Amino acid sequence: xxxxxxxxxxxxxxxxxxxxxxxxxxxxxxxxxxxxxxxxxxxxxxxxxxxxxxxxxxxxxxxxxxxxxxxxxxxxxxxxxxxxxxxxxxxxxxxxxxxxxxxxxxxxxxxxxxxxxxxxxxxxxxxxxxxxxxxxxxxxxxxxxxxxxxxxxxxxxxxxxxxxxxxxxxxxxxxxxxxxxxxxxxxxxxxxxxxxxxxxxxxxxxxxxxxxxxxxxxxxxxxxxxxxxxxxxxxxxxxxxxxxxxxxxxxxxxxxxxxxxxxxxxxxxxxxxxxxxxxxxxxxxxxxxxxxxxxxxxxxxxxxxx
Amino acid sequence: xxxxxxxxxxxxxxxxxxxxxxxxxxxxxxxxxxxxxxxxxxxxxxxxxxxxxxxxxxxxxxxxxxxxxxxxxxxxxxxxxxxxxxxxxxxxxxxxxxxxxxxxxxxxxxxxxxxxxxxxxxxxxxxxxxxxxxxxxxxxxxxxxxxxxxxxxxxxxxxxxxxxxxxxxxxxxxxxxxxxxxxxxxxxxxxxxxxxxxxxxxxxxxxxxxxxxxxxxxxxxxxxxxxxxxxxxxxxxxxxxxxxxxxxxxxxxxxxxxxxxxxxxxxxxxxxxxxxxxxxxxxxxxxxxxxxxxxxxxxxxxxxxxxxxxxxxxxxxxxxxxxxxxxxxxxxxxxxxxxxxxxxxxxxxxxxxxxxxxxxxxxxxxx
Numbered sequence: 001x002x003x004x005x006x007x008x009x010x011x012x013x014x015x016x017x018x019x020x021x022x023x024x025x026x027x028x029x030x031x032x033x034x035x036x037x038x039x040x041x042x043x044x045x046x047x048x049x050x051x052x053x054x055x056x057x058x059x060x061x062x063x064x065x066x067x068x069x070x071x072x073x074x075x076x077x078x079x080x081x082x083x084x085x086x087x088x089x090x091x092x093x094x095x096x097x098x099x100x101x102x103x104x105x106x107x108x109x110x111x112x113x114x115x116x117x118x119x120x121x122x123x124x125x126x127x128x129x130x131x132x133x134x135x136x137x138x139x140x141x142x143x144x145x146x147x148x149x150x151x152x153x154x155x156x157x158x159x160x161x162x163x164x165x166x167x168x169x170x171x172x173x174x175x176x177x178x179x180x181x182x183x184x185x186x187x188x189x190x191x192x193x194x195x196x197x198x199x200x201x202x203x204x205x206x207x208x209x210x211x212x213x214x215x216x217x218x219x220x221x222x223x224x225x226x227x228x229x230x231x232x233x234x235x236x237x238x239x240x241x242x243x244x245x246x247x248x249x250x251x252x253x254x255x256x257x258x259x260x261x262x263x264x265x266x267x268x269x270x271x272x273x274x275x276x277x278x279x280x281x282x283x284x285x286x287x288x289x290x291x292x293x294x295x296x297x298x299x300x301x302x303x304x305x306x
Numbered sequence: 307x308x309x310x311x312x313x314x315x316x317x318x319x320x321x322x323x324x325x326x327x328x329x330x331x332x333x334x335x336x337x338x339x340x341x342x343x344x345x346x347x348x349x350x351x352x353x354x355x356x357x358x359x360x361x362x363x364x365x366x367x368x369x370x371x372x373x374x375x376x377x378x379x380x381x382x383x384x385x386x387x388x389x390x391x392x393x394x395x396x397x398x399x400x401x402x403x404x405x406x407x408x409x410x411x412x413x414x415x416x417x418x419x420x421x422x423x424x425x426x427x428x429x430x431x432x433x434x435x436x437x438x439x440x441x442x443x444x445x446x447x448x449x450x451x452x453x454x455x456x457x458x459x460x461x462x463x464x465x466x467x468x469x470x471x472x473x474x475x476x477x478x479x480x481x482x483x484x485x486x487x488x489x490x491x492x493x494x495x496x497x498x499x500x501x502x503x504x505x506x507x508x509x510x511x512x513x514x515x516x517x518x519x520x521x522x523x524x525x526x527x528x529x530x531x532x533x534x535x536x537x538x539x540x541x542x543x544x545x546x547x548x549x550x551x552x553x554x555x556x557x558x559x560x561x562x563x564x565x566x567x568x569x570x571x572x573x574x575x576x577x578x579x580x581x582x583x584x585x586x587x588x589x590x591x592x593x594x595x596x597x598x599x600x601x602x603x604x605x606x607x608x609x610x611x612x613x614x615x616x617x618x619x620x621x622x623x624x625x626x627x628x629x630x631x632x633x634x635x636x637x638x639x640x641x642x643x644x645x646x647x648x649x650x651x652x653x654x655x656x657x658x659x660x661x662x663x664x665x666x667x668x669x670x671x672x673x
Contacts, residue, residue, distance in 0.1 A: 090648075092438065094590075097586060098648045100583055102641070104583075104640060105642065112630055234440065234443045274458030275458065279454070283447035290444055291435065
């Protein structure tokens with residue numbers, strides 16, 4: 001039971017972090033019709049910024065944290081302006097591949113900076129911050145995971161308020177419904193595109209901090225964990241924010257349960273799932289769900305015309 | 307009529323493999339020079355050329371499913387990997403940790419292509435149900451599942467970090483590893499491999515050309531352009547999508563088998579996401595949907611890094627003075643080329659070549 005609770009907690013926390021990346025995907029996809037494969041790279045770039053300011057330059061953690069997040073947002077904005085604006089109206093596949101090119105560029109620069117030694121994020125509260133944990137009834141709860149869970153929930157709440165209430169939120173929803181109609185209503189669609197990439201960048205940087213914080217550290221393979229938001233988006237449906245959150249939770253829980261129970265399952269049924277099966281399990285779930293519902297759990301089915 | 311080769315009087319003539327004598331002429335010139343190169347080039351360049359030929363076979367495969375039939379496939383590298391290890395199992399030597407049956411090249415080469423195609427057919431029910439970006443994402447999942455299998459099926463692949471040795475190079479029971487003597491001509495292993503690759507590349511290249519102008523090829527193009535309209539015209543979507551995936555995987559498998567033999571071995575970690583993306587980049591840089599495009603793309607992709615390395619080595623800069631290592635420079639240029647080609651020349655190198663050719667055809671007039 002303790003193991004179960006432990007796994008559930010870790011899974012929920014992981015899922016909440018993935019959902020930040022996943023929401024970024026969905027935002028970009030809905031507003032601009034671009035599937036951004038560069039999003040995982042933005043996650044690690046965000047973590048890289050924070051780590052660089054906090055540990056290498058030595059700025060106080062909170063300033064470094066905010067600076068890193070805003071810089072990642074600006075990077076998203078710049079990417080949209082320079083690389084994606086000329087591609088408006090091109091086939092979806094071409095644009096998706098273009099974002100793969102951006103992803104390669106970002107990661108080369110980052111890998112070069114990371115080098116061989118893992119990079120640490122800074123720590124706001126040296127006595128019990130990122131590295132600490134507390135124990136409730138035998139369950140180890142890391143402070144980082146609690147913070148991740150809480151901050152992700154707050155961010156999701158703030159975002160949903162933003163979409164419902166603010167002027168730009170409404171403009172974004174209008175743009176995602178129909179770009180031309182939004183343009184005709186006087187919405188500056190170009191600015192909305194930029195804003196969407198900016199927000200996606202902010203979310204990516206938040207996720208980056210939580211994915212690489214504490215003992216996880218930023219390495220050349222942190223990218224793989226960030227990429228796991230992709231199956232989450234697909235499970236939930238490419239164009240649904242609710243779907244993105246639920247898909248992320250499914251992925252996070254799967255990963256945690258598989259991580260904790262793989263050995264038991266293997267010995268009970270006498271099979272061998274192999275090392276690192278918890279990394280593949282989310283993709284298997286994605287396979288199964290797409291077989292049953294090709295548009296994901298919450299995705300809208302396209303009405304197609306010839 | 308006979309002295310006006312550019313005037314087409316029938317559809318059959320226009321869609322033939324070489325519609326005019328100029329193309330036939332250049333094809334023969336290229337083929338002869340390709341054979342001639344084998345006796346002049348040093349081992350370094352010979353291996354590079356072999357590699358380029360093989361990569362273009364794999365790229366043709368991806369071009370069939372993505373460029374021609376319009377189905378996004380981000381997992382082509384996995385099928386190349388399946389072909390690679392299928393060849394190693396059938397043609398390789400068994401050791402304590404891996405299995406191997408030491409078959410003949412004439413057996414393992416087509417079989418490894420067929421096994422890759424079989425896997426393609428097996429997963430095609432999933433692929434056929436989806437289209438567009440969802441399909442791309444599912445194939446992305448396949449990359450990770452494939453890597454998992456590769457690194458865990460130790461008896462086939464030798465395990466991650468170790469890998470295994472390639473298949474034996476023997477044809478009709480003659481062992482070619484130490485070279486072959488024909489009369490007073492002695493061919494080394496590299497030269498033999500180059501010839502095999504050239505032969506297979508020419509055969510499969512003509513295969514692609516034939517496919518494009520066949521009924522199946524036209525069906526693929528119809529599916530790419532508008533799948534619902536294609537279905538309304540009586541094209542069986544399920545069948546043709548599966549067929550395109552199977553042919554594509556066959557090309558990938560054959561290329562993988564020969565690539566492994568050229569390099570002597572393969573490590574499961576090779577077939578990761580970047581490896582699959584490489585093929586997409588080759589097809590895009592070369593020109594999607596064309597026959598010559600992947601060929602251009604592959605030679606560019608293989609020879610360009612070699613050029614960079616030569617420049618870096620001859621520039622007398624030490625490792626510390628360079629900001630990026632040669633591999634990183636390679637990847638930066640790679641990423642940049644994907645972006646720049648997509649924005650400025652979506653038809654790729656083939657598009658540039660096409661415009662150049664037309665310019666010189668009409669030279670000195672502009673049109």
